[in-house]
Amino acid sequence: MSHVDVIKFKIKMTFRELVYQETKKIPRGKVATYGQIARLAQRPKAARAVGVFMRSNPFAPIVPCHRVVAADGSLNGYFGLKELPKKKSMLLEEGVAFIGEKVDLKKSLWQA
DNA sequence: GAGCTGACGCCTG
């Protein structure tokens, strides 16, 4: 085992970091679901935990958490259910399609 | 280590 491998082992990517990393990949104009991010982060059933990470994400500007929505396309939170209208307008601004209060996943779901 | 807590997801009535 080389020095590099040892280092890699030491800094093993935590699930949280992996989640943020995947979230950053969501392209402008598209959205991803919590479950989708969970899958990309190698934890298909950890969608719930993903939500927790978004709630307290220390990379506010870097991680586009506003592009992450529920499985049915509804916007669940942003600043503690407080600025949802803003979250919606931000997505509209990026070109995300909406159906009422929900995102039109048919058209705007990010295809990783 | 046990217990509680969600920005979840899926099924049921």
Place this chain on the structure above:
DNA sequence: CCAGGCGCCAGCT
């Protein structure tokens, strides 16, 4: 369409 219930998981007491 609208609850209500249950399983899941990481993080924090």
